[in-house]
Amino acid sequence: MQLSFYAIPARGDAGLQEDLNRFLRSHRVLTAHREFVANGENSYWALAVEFLEGPAPSGPGPGEGRGGKPRVDYKEVLSPGDFALFARLRDWRKATAEQEGIPVYAVLTNEQLAGIAAKRPESLAGLKEIEGLGDAKAGKYGAAVLAVVALTGTPQPDGVEPVPPEGGNGGPTSASAVPENRAEK
Numbered sequence: 614m615q616l617s618f619y620a621i622p623a624r625g626d627a628g629l630q631e632d633l634n635r636f637l638r639s640h641r642v643l644t645a646h647r648e649f650v651a652n653g654e655n656s657y658w659a660l661a662v663e664f665l666e667g668p669a670p671s672g673p674g675p676g677e678g679r680g681g682k683p684r685v686d687y688k689e690v691l692s693p694g695d696f697a698l699f700a701r702l703r704d705w706r707k708a709t710a711e712q713e714g715i716p717v718y719a720v721l722t723n724e725q726l727a728g729i730a731a732k733r734p735e736s737l738a739g740l741k742e743i744e745g746l747g748d749a750k751a752g753k754y755g756a757a758v759l760a761v762v763a764l765t766g767t768p769q770p771d772g773v774e775p776v777p778p779e780g781g782n783g784g785p786t787s788a789s790a791v792p793e794n795r796a797e798k
Contacts, residue, residue, distance in 0.1 A: 616661055623649070623656040633660065641665040687727050698765045699730040705761050709754070720754065721746070733762055 617640075619633050637645070643663040650657050688696050703726060710717040721729075728743040737755045740746060 615664055615666065617664065619658075619660040619662070621658045621660065623658065637662070685723070685727075687723065691727060691730055695727075695730040698733070698762065699726055701761055701765055702726045702729060702758065705757065709757070721750065721758075729758060729762065734759065735762070 617636060619629070619636075621629050621633065640662075641664055643665065645663075646661045648659050650659050687699055691699055702721075703723075706717050706720045706726065710720050713720070722745065725743055725746055728746075729740070732739065732743065734740045734742065736759070737751050740755050740758060741748065741751050
């Protein structure tokens with residue numbers, strides 16, 4: 614492990630910034646420690662970069678995701694209703710990852726979220742049918758994922774609004790069956 618140090622004026626210096634960016638792109642960076650040094654007109658950012666010798670690993674090319682896989686635009690792949698569920702699942706995943714202090718892909722991958730959105734499982738067994746979602750993840754996140762799926766409901770064909778069921782044809786028949794967060798009009 615080696616260290617490299619930089620001082621970048623707070624008012625900016627395009628040349629120094631480009632030197633730092635070039636260095637970061639061309640080395641295997643482990644960490645970058647930074648601190649703002651307030652000194653009036655002479656304030657600056659102090660940076661200490663820990664790195665390993667050798668070239669930086671090459672990143673994905675244009676249109677590629679991690680591991681060289683092609684990037685998928687799920688808005689194009691999923692139906693509008695499925696994409697809406699995918700977006701809600703993504704929001705849940707982000708909040709869960711932040712709470713646990715882990716990367717979002719460690720919770721569930723985009724591919725797994727898309728599979729859930731398309732299949733809309735109603736049980737842990739159905740959830741485990743999604744590729745890469747085994748007992749551990751289903752046990753840890755299953756109840757929350759199934760709750761998001763249940764809250765989203767079944768997608769309707771484009772332009773068709775869902776019709777709430779009446780009490781006489783299978784809909785809620787008592788006040789306890791109505792969600793509590795529903796505002797009275």
